[in-house]
Amino acid sequence: MGQSVAILGVGPIGMLACQWAGAMGAGKIIAVDIIEDKLKIVKDLGVDVLINAKKEDVVERVIEETKGKGVNLVMEIAGSLATQRDSLLIAAKRGRVIHIGRSYSDVLLPDEVFTRIFRKELEIYGAVNSNSSPLDNEWK
Template structure:
């Protein structure tokens, strides 16, 4: 394994021991945003060889159920997904993975970028579920790594105006560098209707699509309330198992509320975006650590010390 990024879900498992119904009951190796160098292949593998650099899609489905055959393998009930209890992750020096979920990287795509195909695929899935396209007006709530890759994807898909919100000003500065047309520094406990008015004022119209990438109840509510009548609110972030939402408001205005769970068939798209230069994701990496310094890496990701966006661990590199 060459590069393994720390995801918000990794931090949730370490700190809280669960995400919704996914509960850590036994010691578990973390890590699912990964790339590596092939050390050995099975006798029937033809598309990869020793020494190939690959991005690793962390979920391996059964391939035979109805969901798999419909192309929605992210919903496969028997999917084995890295670092999802009780399955171990790939934050290690060596890891065995299904060859058909390993994607060979072009020479000009780095291993760091290969690892970032995982969160980028989430952004691609979110934008596709929301119907982002040429001329779309988009609101993104939450400027963490998933919010950032969703921003990158929305702009690559032709969104005309993208507004992104967060409670951390530094993140909004990075978002501007990544192409955000507007940013909104929100505050905890702010007036909900005032927030809606601010979004509409900045965009000069209600957004066609709102995408929550935080999981915070206030942001989920804002995504629904701010979206235009007949628009779409996409919920990406997983926070509390249950939240209070303005359902009657959504029903009366025919705002579609769409959940997303990981991704399906988006890795090739994400790789094409990075390889073509349409998605410049490497600048999201703010901190790098060796495998020996994993505890320190998780502490940075957890506390936010040093304004991290994406923390990357390099299992093959020795401690500096």
């Protein structure tokens, strides 16, 4: 693969995504979260760049790490409004953005951010997340 990957949100699914990116031969893996302990865990999973979004500007740091190009693949897993916005801002030209996390409020993007979808010719995908609600009679 050799391409750069950014994983926004490194809970259990994000940690698996970090491992997957490494196994698939990603060139550079960037992990973003707001919890330092999660970032420490993924460091041992082969992540190249750790970004604590509470301490650093995510977009600025990713653009710096990629020498102004952005990343080839963004996996938005956190489901926050900030990561959904940032996913579009850090993607490279003709990059791919996969939205796995879900925000439970309206997602409103400023025109400057929304326009990047067209200008960068981004491919945007949605991935179904599982539901952990108990099924009828599951515990009987």
